[in-house]
Amino acid sequence: MVFEKNGYRWPQPLKGNQPQIWYGGDYNPDQWPESVWDEDVRLMLKAKVNLVSVGIFSWAKIEPREGEYDFCWLDRVIDKLGRAGIAVDLASATASPPMWLTQAHPEVLWRDEKGDVCWPGARQHWRPTSPVFREYALKLCRAMAQHYKDNPYVVAWHVSNEYGCHNRFDYSDDAMRAFQDWCQKRYGTIEAVNEAWGTAFWAQAMTDFSQILPPRYIGDGNFMNPGKLLDYQRFSSDALKDFFVAERDELSRITPSKPLTTNFMVSSVGVTADYDDWASEVDFVSNDHYFMPGEAHVDEMAYSSSLVDGIARKRPWFLMENSTSAVNWRSINYRKEPGQTIRDAMVHLAMGADAICFFQWRQSRAGAEKFHSAMLPHAGEHSQVFRDVCELGDDLQQLGDAGLLGTRLAKSRVAVVFDYESEWATEHTATPTQNVRHFTEPLDWFRALADCGITADMVTLRSDWDTYELAVLPSVYLLDRANAQRVRDYVAGGGKLIVTYYTGISDERDHIWLGGYPGAIRDVVGVRSEEFVPMGDDAGALHHLDLSNGTVAHDIADHITQIDDTATVLATYKAGEYTGMDGVPALTVNRFGKGLAGYVGCRLGRLGIAASLPALFEALGFELDQTDGSDDVLRVVRVGGVDDVDDSASHGGQPSVRFIFYFNRSRDIVTVELEGEPLVVSHATVDAEHAKGSIEPNGVIVVKG
Missing domain, CATH: 3.20.20.80 (Glycosidases)
Incomplete structure (x- = not known):
């Protein structure tokens, strides 16, 4: 049998049995x-x-x-x-x-x-x-x-x-030889490897593929070549x-x-x-x-x-x-x-x-x-x-x-993008702050959106994130030229985008996009940052930054020195003059083509993001709809009968069947309005006459609508 990439086959039931979960x-x-x-x-x-x-x-x-x-x-x-x-x-x-x-x-x-x-x-x-x-x-x-x-x-x-x-x-030496072969297939020439890894730095230039080594021990406190390390992570997955x-x-x-x-x-x-x-x-x-x-x-x-x-x-x-x-x-x-x-x-x-x-x-x-x-x-x-x-x-x-x-999980209106290679690149030990990596941001956005009643779809950079009404790029550190163009096309075509700090900093080789951050898509977001502003607990160091919208930034912020005429500032920093950050833009929205791009230039955490989202939504023209949940209930829908598994008439027609799951996100009893016949009631009670349910902490109700 020749395996078909992207094929799909599910285990079938034993002979005489019906398909089941x-x-x-x-x-x-x-x-x-x-x-x-x-x-x-x-x-x-x-x-x-x-x-x-x-x-x-x-x-x-x-x-x-x-x-x-x-x-x-x-x-x-x-x-x-x-x-x-x-x-x-x-x-x-x-x-x-x-x-x-x-x-x-x-x-x-x-x-x-x-x-x-x-x-x-x-x-x-x-x-x-x-x-x-x-x-x-x-x-x-x-x-x-x-x-x-x-x-x-x-x-x-x-x-x-x-x-x-x-x-x-x-x-091992087996891995070394395999890595050399992998590099030769990926780059073709040793000169291309040198260019990708920036080996002019610290006299690391190679003249033959046999000189390529795995990122073996180089001494405590030293720094591995970032391009080599990123490629070794790719190689190890492969x-x-x-x-x-x-x-x-x-x-x-x-x-x-x-x-x-x-x-x-x-x-x-x-x-x-x-x-x-x-x-x-x-x-x-x-x-x-x-x-x-x-x-x-x-x-x-x-x-x-x-x-x-x-x-x-x-x-x-x-x-x-x-x-x-x-x-x-x-x-x-x-x-x-x-x-x-x-x-x-x-x-x-x-x-x-x-x-x-x-x-x-x-x-x-x-x-x-x-x-x-x-x-x-x-x-x-x-x-x-x-x-x-x-x-x-x-x-x-x-x-x-x-x-x-x-049935399948209904398509959300919002996509939050995760990128494996951005995470690998931000794991390097020579970065603006070791407290910030790609993976620290997507979960905060998923939770903050849930606080606003939205159950977002988590998707990857390779996926169809650009088919969603709103997409979030949270600290997507690596953006190659093709993905940067996808961002431009998405927003120019009418898409709504939210971009955070630490996005579009480097290309696929971890080479910095020059001219100011976020270099890969600076025109889309309409801002230019000259420096990162790390924050920490060291005595006398900048610990946090207050924002004019009442939220607080920790760990990192962008020193934004330029905004385009098409951009609107939603929040600025309130800080002592000595910091150089007082009045610096923190949250902005920019018109680009037919669409809009919001920029969040600092790490706000889940609560700060949730508090900032209403203003961002309003500026982006993104309205919550009546099917969105509440901050203490995670509402998830599986649908059948709609090819693109959207959950509303405006997104491809009404599904023929819906299963709606209600989860209590809090430590208190919560009440929900039920949208169908209860099938699973665990650590919860149902008032069938009034179509309401009370869900205890750790409880769930599932209905068929």
Whole structure:
């Protein structure tokens, strides 16, 4: 089979079953005696589990010695599951190599930037560029595919696991040679590499590709070449992707009818790989997400899931892992509060997931993850966690029966743009302030928009952000010439745009756009800044800046010295004369062509953004509509029957069906007007006579309209 980029295939139900929302989790029967398996199946059926992922870390049990395969135990457990009506998402089992392999071939182990070996003892201790490891991994893929190619209970392939979670960067000689090849393909000549990396600085010019090294250790306090480091981050994403593609193609060649995926790790923090680039290589997008404790819990989850939906281009996606309660890998592993297990699952579902799965089914009794929560906890069947798991299974079945499958997340009027490469570039250690990176801004904008009743779509720079009524570019540090032109065309054609500080500073090589900030799109926003104004806690340093609209800027501001005649100032700074910032424009709106572009020249944080948005909206001519929510309720809509999944007649016609999710964002009980028949009511009450609902903290109501 030749894999079709941008194709889409979803795991199909077992023969004789109807399509349903997939529900289950990672299942590790090899950690337990076989006498437990029947009990697992009984309890899975009680919880309405219909799919489990099997074999993710089972290489050592499947191939206990080189070339000696034991599929018997795996056959038995898959048969038990399948006969019970539980489908299997079967792993390639290549996530971590067995001890016999690394003992025989220590050259497959990745090395850190100082050249030290990452020894076996945990997981993912392999280098993506190792030809030896690839040979062994693909051999296992072939064996797995040949053995299970006709198995009716295997509905999808789970290729490896969380690529790059631990082996994102490798600095070995294998990686060096692969990086040299990558640079040659990207640039063609060593002169082009020198130009891209600015090697005239610090006498770093190279005369041959063999002189290219990974960004290895260069001494404490020194600064790596930014262009090289940015390219190494790109290369590392591509190296992992190439390994995935090799595994995928080996499995697809033998089992062309089975869709394949690998689990991404999309969240508001950490950017392991360019998942927007990877998305076209999988049959369906899947993601692992673990909650962020604290007041941002529900917002961060909605933000991350919206970004997955954007990466999936609003096609159904698969939540491969989340947690029923506590994880094991934070310094303090907070449990979930009552209601959050169900509420969190509904957030992912609302944002476009058609599958809700957990790590893991049965909580481990040994190993590093023994304190990680599971669907079946240490306390067993008679526990609140398992009762919640069963309740969630009932809710998902009810929503599936009501027709949720086939609907998609409705298109918002507002897009907030996230860019992987801008995040990588702003991670460099020689920047105006280490307190500001690209990822610090998009979540604040998503939350601030929610405070104004708008559930924005999180999208990537490659996506169709320029088809939205309003787009936000939050600290999109890198803008190449093509994307800068997209910005011009969007606004000139009538679009409404909000741009923040730290946007359009450099091109794709991290070369500064000259002439003042934001150089790439200075004409669009109608302002010119000469300097960054970092702020901090050092004694005597500028700590913050007050704005004339009552908000406060922290961390960074732009020293705007020029505004165009077409621009209007909405707010200025109020500061002592010694700062040079008193009266300097902070918020502006500029007319460019038929459209308008707002500029926010400082970091305001969620609350400052929310307080500034009404004036920005008014100046941009963006009006809230009656379907927008309120500041304490996150309203999310899934629709069916409209090709472009817009949620209003003015955006493509009325949908034939709507599922509306209401989430309480506050710590108080909130009241909502219900727009349909209640289907899921969790930690909430419904007054059917008056079409109202009261939602407790951690509660959710889902209606069909």
